[in-house]
Amino acid sequence: MHAFKHLKRVVTDWFLCGMLIATLLSYVFPTFGATGGTMHAEWVINIGVFLVFFLHGVNLSSEQIRHGLKNWRLHFMVQTFTFLVFPLIWLVSDTLLGSHIPSLLMLGFFYLCALPSTISSSVALTGSAGGNVPAAILNASLSSVLGIFLTPLLVSFVVGSGAGGIDLGSTLLDLCAMLLLPLVLGQLLRPLFGKFFSRHKRYTNIVDKLVILLLVYAAFCNSMVSGMWQQQGNTVILSALVGSAVLLAIILWMTTRTARALKFSPADEIAAVFCASKKSLAAGAPMAALIFGANPGLGLILLPIMIYHPLQLIVCSVLAESYANRNRVLAEQQRGAALSAQ
Template sequence: MRLMLPDSFTLLLVGTVGLATILPARGEAAVGVGLFTNVMIALLFFMYGTRLSREAILGGIRNWRLHLLVLSITFGLFPLLGLAVVQALGSHLDPILGTGLMFLAVLPSTVQSSIAFTSIAGGNVAAAICSASLSNVIGVVATPALVALLLHLKGGVSLDAMGQIFLQILLPFVVGHLLRRWTSAFVTRHRHLFAPLDRGSILLVVYSAFSEAVKNGIWTKLSVDDFLFIVAVDLAILAVIMVAATLLGRLFRFDRADEIAILFCGSKKSLASGVPMASVLLPAASVGIAILPLMIFHQVQLIACAFIARRIAARQVAVESGTPAEA
């Protein structure tokens, strides 16, 4: 029953949407929120670069087959599935929600939850750390490129948008990683000071995006049926990807521990990277609605993967103890 309850962060997201609905940022306040949001996004990706361990990535090169498969699922199979779903739904899907589903499909994997669920299920945690980290490094470049290729927003990503991507995402990330020799120890010692940055920046972007969406009449354009429809579509996409990741892991003869890492790293999409990227890559007027599929997918993947990880762990305990599988 606990697995069906939303986590605290999901409740904060809902509360932020409610705040933006009642008190959207307007006028000079909106300008100030927008500038502060841009600074927070840059700082967030600076911290991503600082936290990334070069040794962890280099150490994972030995398991290149696993990483290649996870990356192929994350930036290959997932976008193809997203494109197929949007094309199949056609006129039944609001165009902005369709953009949101496609944007969801091209995002990198999560780091924390991929590693946590791999650990719970008894998988290869070291491989999960390397694979999830590599996914986020490549995603800094791959996600904007796939957005330009698949979404065709105003003919692609404009020079202004590319400049924003460079200034708010790529440059802070690279600088953070280059300076980690001097900053990593400080960040580690004072991680409690930086812990709110990830969630705080997401909540800030959500507030800014939904303020804009409220001013553009989001709640007159989005019905309860639309919301439930996106929940169903997200569940279907997650189910297909998890089945595909499992089958591919077995097809390429990975051992059980690696199969688990592939399952959980390949099926995730990062809310932490996705929401800030959306504010840079997508038109401001559509961001509030477009990130809904990602926000819903965040909760769906947490519930489903927590349940599956515990089932895998329980099954392994039953096998090792000789307990019948039905138990």
């Protein structure tokens, strides 16, 4: 009976169904949603991300932002996992399994572990799950800025000092355009539209989920168009898939346990888990071209992040629904207790 109830929820949940449909559509129409395709996914998603941050900017109060800045334990945990724990997990894996896995694929896994967290999906998933959105915004932003310096530095420890560099000015400019500008605009217009958007906050959550669906579709489309499945042998692809899944499972377990050991509030736990477990394909692909240059094995180096990226979106989207349902149950219980007390 319980299994039937769970199956019914999955079938009737439009967002979970949307995840499955987006994946299937990417198989049937891969070029449509790929970068440079008819849908112009890079522009559509950028507009969607801009809109999401604008809505969060309108909904964020100054008090929320100040509270987010003070939450140093959460920030420290997220950045430690992103740039220290991930690479340490790779180091242990390389010691145990490095001789059994192609060297370029192991380098790809290290590159995955050295990448910064995502911005848009971390914030969108945190918001839809009922987590601490100001903390998610601050951590995702900080991670992206730190990644400009730390990702090539970490990679250089493995491949040597000739790893190349990053166009710092251009990257910072893109970050400001995609993150700071819509947030500032939202804050500036909050006195005019703040009350209106607070009354229609559920539509903000719908926009969050639609942007996530676009991210999943575009990520799978790019994987299909790149010929990843045709160019590499089944064993290499299987190794990358299993490795990415195991890495995600380990990191989700570790972040959840760490957040609870630190006695974070439910909202802070959600932000910590989603921000600390994510890795950015949007930052990873262009950075790889700069760091590795014309390396003929670039496709294999990118394989782990190309698999991990859509995988993390699917798994964390289901996890976000679970968190949201838990929050609704807790809220109903609190309301019931309050009514009983009266």
